[in-house]
Amino acid sequence: MAAVPPAAAAAASPIQDEQATRRVRAALMQKVCGEEEMFALGSAVARVIELASSDDQGTHDLAYFVLSDLALTQRILRLSNTVQYRTVAGTVVTTVSRAIALLGFDNVKTTALAMLLVDTLDNGAHAGAVRAELEASLCASLVGREMARLSFYQGAEEAAIGALFKNLGALLVASHEHERYREIRQIAAAGKHTPAQASQLILGCSYDTLSAAVLAEWKIPDVIVRAQAALPAGTLKVAANRGEWMRQVASFSLDVARLLAKVSDPAGSPEARALLARYGAAFELDAAGLDQLFANVAEGMQGLMESMNLQPLAIPEPDEGEGLPNVLLLATLDAGEEEAGAHPSGKPKNARELLLAGVQDVTQLRAGGTARLNDVILAVLETLYSALGFRFATVCLKDARQNLYRARVSFGEDHARVQAGFSFPVSANGPGRDLFLLALENDADLMISDAASPKIRELLPAWHRTLLPDAKSFIVLPLVVGKARLGFFYADRAAVAPEGVPPDETALIRALKRQVLAALAAG
Incomplete structure (x- = not known):
């Protein structure tokens, strides 16, 4: 892909210049959106963003999305166990459901998006540049989260997502068109053009426009796409509406991220004063408030990087003419901690330890006093599913209107289809x-x-044999309060489990069930 050098661009006619920049822009869009890996990233990003936080199903869907990726699961759990959150939790967090309750739905959602970017775009060929841009994106998302916390707008948490993607254009060019990225940096470094002007010269569009175009291609909601638009120069006024506020937050967040990467002690620096001059009135932010924001974001970055096992780069990129940013740079991510051994059935050999951790987690969840019944059920279901290595797990509850037992939430293979068919009458038919x-x-x-x-097979109802013909081993844990048969937990594997369930594991499974029974009785 040939770019028009600045000198040549000046001599070219407007028509020639527009044609050249269109070719560059179109080729870049096809490259960053047409690759299979990028298509998968866009689909995953769109899926996470569409997850609703307004009901219990949203929490379940987010938990399932995280659980479907082992590395993502481990990083979310690491984040919830970093110093920043461990003091809040009091005990080690072992389930994604508990992590969501502790960190907050929107925090986990934004963190999952950030980790998707890291996993897909971390590029060994140009590690220094790509990881610096990744770090800026992660830091900007934390700034956006802080600004959302201070806002009165409903749904302000979306600002963290808008801020995360504000740097997407630069990140994609650094990863996919590194020569163009270097040209843009060189032009901007000369001091006569801003990065936006430099990217316009080389790409035919600014980084902001590229970010918005890619997000639109990924079918991301318009409010997030519009948040990528550039702001006017000079001092900003208080936003007239939520959309304008999100644009301001996205721009401010990336500016703060750039400052934190450049200045080790930003408080009171000329750059910090320039930020206040531009954004202070718009956000009603003073020097003390900005310093506190710097401190909160720095602490958040430390926790986020710790959660992902991030290390500084050992070898700087040879074609970069400057040092790496002061904040720790992202390193190649491992696939997570080494897994414990498992039986041929898939049941982990350390099931007892995993169950014990789950019991402690659910106990802590209930002890907090704010957990809803569905939160407890979801945490127990996740523990059973993960600790015992099941293929599919669900909780069935009685539907009094239909006189049925019906699966309500589930984890595992083909869970949506199986859950839809998992129902049967409350009495023999x-x-x-x-x-x-x-x-x-x-x-x-x-x-x-x-x-x-044979003796088990003859007791299996026809609906189960039809729905789950390959279920080779399973558990059923009834939920009975007094004489009321409220439902049961069910989980299965596609392999026999001759190892069985020893007494210590049985006791822990029943301890988990008692937590749900207590929550049902209290509700």
């Missing part, structure tokens, strides 16, 4: 005995190690 109804009638916790056993 036809001849023969039904394993699920027998478990409920007798309040008996069942751990079936081989579902193909």
Whole structure:
């Protein structure tokens, strides 16, 4: 992809210049949006952003999204166990559900988006430049979060997402068109052009315009796309509406991120005074407030980088003419901690330790006094699913209107389809005995190690054999309060589990169930 050098651009006709820049811009858009990896990133980003926070299903969907990626799960858990949050939690956090309750839905959502960017765009070929831009994006998202916390606008948390993507254009060019990125930096470094003007010369559009174009291609909501638009020069006034406020926050957030990367002690610096002169009136922000924001963001960056096992780059990029930013740079991310061994069934060999941690986690969740019933159920379900290595796990609750037991939330393989079909009448419908109804009638916790056993097979209802024909082992944990049969936990594997469930694990599983029963009784 050939770019028009600044001198040549000056001599070219307006028509020639526009044609050249259009070619550069179109080729870049096709490259950053057409690659399979980038298409997958865009789809994942759009999926995370669309997750709603207004109801319990949104929390469940976010937890499932995180759990579907082992590395993402480990990083979210690390973040919730960093010093910044550990003192709040009091105990080690072991489930994503608890992490969401502790960190907040929107915080986890934005962090997951940031980690998606890191995983996809971290580029060893140009590590110094790409990771510096990644760091700016991560830092900007933390600034946006701080500004949202201070705002009176409803849905202000979206500002953190807008801020995260404010640097997307520069990040994509650094990763996919590094020569163009270097040219833009060289022009801007000469002092006669701003980065926006330099990128306009080389790409045919500013970084802000490129960010907005890519987000629009990814079908990101308009309010976030519009937040990427450049602001007018000079002192800004208080925003007239939420959309204008989000534009101001996105721009301010990236400016703060650039300052923190450049100046080790920004408080009272000329750059900080320039920020106040431009944004102070708009955000009703004074020097003390700005200094506190610097401190909060620096602490947040430390926790975020710790959660991702981030290290400084050992070798600087040879073609960069300047040192790396002062804040720790991102390093190649590992795939997470080494997994414990597992039985052939998929059950972890350290199931007892994982169950114990889950019991402590759920106990802490309930002890906080603010957990809802669905929060407790979700945390217990996640613990069973992860600690025992199940393929699919769900909780079924009684639907009094339909006179059915119906799956309400689930984790695992093909969970949406299985959950939709997982329902059956509350009383026997036809001849023969039904394993699920027998478990409920007798309040008996069942751990079936081989579902193909003839005596077990004849007790399985037709709906289960049809819906889950390959379930080779499973558990059923009835939820009975007094004489009320409220439902049950169910989880299965596609392999037999001859290792069974020893007494210590059984005790912990029942301890988890008691937490749900206590929450049901209290509710």
